Amino acid sequence: MNSDEYLASVREQYENFPYPKRPPEDEKRTLFVTTTEHIGNISHYCFGGKRDLRDGARCLVAGGGTGDAALFLSEQLRNTNAEVVYVDLSRASMGIAHERAEVRGLTNITWLQRSLLELPDMDIGTFDYINCCGVLHHLDDPVKGLNALSSVLKEEGAMGIMVYAQYGRTAIYQMQELMRLINTGENNLQQCIDNTHLTIAELPEDNWYRRDEARWKGDLEELGDIEAYDLFLHSQDRAYTVPQVYNWLDECHLNLVSFTGFTGHKLKYIAGTYVRNKKLQSLIDKTPIDQQQSIAELISGNIKTP
Ligand SMILES: C[S@@+](CC[C@H](N)C(=O)[O-])C[C@H]1O[C@@H](n2cnc3c(N)ncnc32)[C@H](O)[C@@H]1O
Numbered sequence: 001m002n003s004d005e006y007l008a009s010v011r012e013q014y015e016n017f018p019y020p021k022r023p024p025e026d027e028k029r030t031l032f033v034t035t036t037e038h039i040g041n042i043s044h045y046c047f048g049g050k051r052d053l054r055d056g057a058r059c060l061v062a063g064g065g066t067g068d069a070a071l072f073l074s075e076q077l078r079n080t081n082a083e084v085v086y087v088d089l090s091r092a093s094m095g096i097a098h099e100r101a102e103v104r105g106l107t108n109i110t111w112l113q114r115s116l117l118e119l120p121d122m123d124i125g126t127f128d129y130i131n132c133c134g135v136l137h138h139l140d141d142p143v144k145g146l147n148a149l150s151s152v153l154k155e156e157g158a159m160g161i162m163v164y165a166q167y168g169r170t171a172i173y174q175m176q177e178l179m180r181l182i183n184t185g186e187n188n189l190q191q192c193i194d195n196t197h198l199t200i201a202e203l204p205e206d207n208w209y210r211r212d213e214a215r216w217k218g219d220l221e222e223l224g225d226i227e228a229y230d231l232f233l234h235s236q237d238r239a240y241t242v243p244q245v246y247n248w249l250d251e252c253h254l255n256l257v258s259f260t261g262f263t264g265h266k267l268k269y270i271a272g273t274y275v276r277n278k279k280l281q282s283l284i285d286k287t288p289i290d291q292q293q294s295i296a297e298l299i300s301g302n303i304k305t306p
Pocket of ligand 1: 010014019020062063064065066067068069087088089090093114115116117132133134135138230
C-alpha cells in the first residue's frame with residue numbers, strides 16, 4: 001500500500017468508525033483517564049519529577065481520535081497557561097472529541113484536522129510533551145511518522161508513544177490473516193465485520209485466538225464493531241518487539257526513557273517480576289538492560305502494548 005492508498009484507507013476506517021467509541025454525553029458523568037497522560041506520571045517518567053506541565057507547557061496529541069488523551073490533559077491543565085493541540089486526520093473523530101470537550105467546558109485545546117505527517121510544515125511551534133497513542137504502528141512508514149513528531153519536539157521535551165507489542169498480539173495477527181483471506185473481494189466494512197463474528201463463532205477450542213479470547217473480550221464487548229474492525233480488519237497494522245523499539249528510536253535519533261507498559265505497568269519489562277529463581281535471575285542480570293527487557297517480554301508473552 002502506498003502513502004495515498006494508506007491515507008485513503010485510514011480516512012475510510014476512522015470516518016466510519018471513530019476510535020474509540022465515546023458518547024459525548026458520558027462526559028457529564030465520567031472523566032476517561034489515560035494513565036500515560038497523568039501529568040504526575042509525565043513528570044515522573046519524562047522529566048525526573050522536575051517538570052510541572054501546568055507551568056506553561058505546550059502539549060500535542062497526535063492522532064487524538066475521539067479525544068481521551070487531549071481531554072484528560074486539558075482537564076488537568078484547566079485554568080493554567082499551558083495548552084493542548086489536537087491533530088487527527090478524521091473529521092468524524094475530531095467532531096466527537098470536540099463535542100466531548102464542549103460538554104466539559106474545556107477551552108484550552110486547539111483543534112486541527114490534519115495528518116501528523118504534515119507537522120514539520122505546519123508552523124505550530126514546538127512542544128514539551130507529545131502523546132501519540134495507537135497511531136504510528138498504522139502508518140506505512142513509522143520512521144517518517146516518528147520523525148514528523150520529533151521535528152516539533154522541544155530539545156528537552158518528551159513523548160508518550162504507544163505502539164503494539166508483537167508477542168502478546170500473536171492471536172490477533174493470525175486472525176487478521178484469516179480475515180484477509182475470508183474477506184477477499186469484500187469491500188463493505190460492515191459485511192467484513194459480520195464475517196469476522198461468524199468466523200469467531202466457528203473457531204475450535206484450541207485455536208490460538210479462542211484460547212486467548214478472554215484478554216480481548218472486554219474491549220470487544222465495550223466498544224463493539226469499532227474495536228472488532230481495529231483488532232481484526234485493520235488494513236495497516238504492525239507490532240514491535242523490544243529490540244525493534246530500540247532500533248526504531250535509534251533510526252529517529254531518540255532515546256528511550258522507559259517502557260510504561262501503557263497502563264503504567266513498567267514492571268512488565270523487568271524480568272524479576274516473573275523470575276523467582278536466584279540463579280536464573282543472576283544470569284539475566286549479567287545481560288545489558290535492553291536484553292533484560294527482551295527477556296521479560298518473552299517470559300511474559302502477553303504484553304499487548306509497550
Ligand atoms: C486507533 S485510533 C487511536 C486514537 C487515540 N490516539 C486513542 O488512543 O484513543 C488512531 C487514530 O489515528 C488517526 N490517524 C491515523 N493516521 C493519521 C495521520 N497520518 N495523521 C493524523 N491522524 C492519524 C486516525 O484517524 C485515528 O483517529
